[in-house]
Amino acid sequence: MADGAPPLASWPSPRIGADEVHVWRVPLDDDRGASADRHDATVRAARLRAQARAGLLRILAHYTGMPADALRIELDALGKPRLRHAGAPSFNLSHTRGLALVAVSAGTAVGIDVEQLRPLADADALAQRFLSPAEASTVLEAAPAERNVAFLRTWTRKEAVLKASGHGLDIDTRLVEVGSGPDDRVGTIGPAAGAARFHVLSLHVPPPWIGALAVAGAHDTDGLAVRCFDLPEDAVQAPDRSLP
Secondary structure, three states: OOOOOOOOOOOOOOOOOOOEEEEEEEEOOOOOOOOOOHHHHHHHHHHHHHHHHHHHHHHHHHHHOOOHHHOOEEEOOOOOEEEOOOOOOEEEEEEEOOEEEEEEEOOOOEEEEEEEOOOOOOHHHHHHHHOOHHHHHHHHHOOHHHHHHHHHHHHHHHHHHHHHHOOHHHOOHHHEEOOOOOOOEEEEEOHHHOOEEEEEEEEOOOOOEEEEEEEEOOOOOOOOEEEEEEOOHHHOOOOOOOOO
């Protein structure tokens, strides 16, 4: 690996197939039981962001063959991060307490999201406010004990699609249809927000997390290969500079 990070026996080939996506699980600090002080919380959040970005740089260094500190990340016209270097892979990063996920492709737009499963104050109200009518109906029909999972499963898929598209939360999330059931599916962005289609799948991440991946233009699973890898904990060290 070009940046001197600890070797990983199962590093994949840096060449990614056109119909292939690599997903990396990056361990982060888990601050459960930490102080509720606002300043402390801000410091912890900054540390987690730095760890997640450091993990991202380690991973991108592998695919580009460049040292991590030589990589340059910029924002495209929609504000989505991308590598400035010619021929560089596409990527996306999401993180929450204890875990980050990184998706890497040969060039196809990808989006990824991870959330920590947690009690929600009012999953019913959240579903009606942020989900499409069909998605909200599925969440509301779930048993009360399952509604948090149903909502977060839908929300991570929706976030993944929005990140793959580059829109982020700039558009009405109710216009993004991803379904609330457990099966993989085609996600769509409605014509009012610029019609687009994505293959959306929930990722197998250990509890207490839930994650989702969206891949632009992949309308079924037949030709899509998703390979998952774990970045070693000692490879996640925050660099001195920040990313956009």
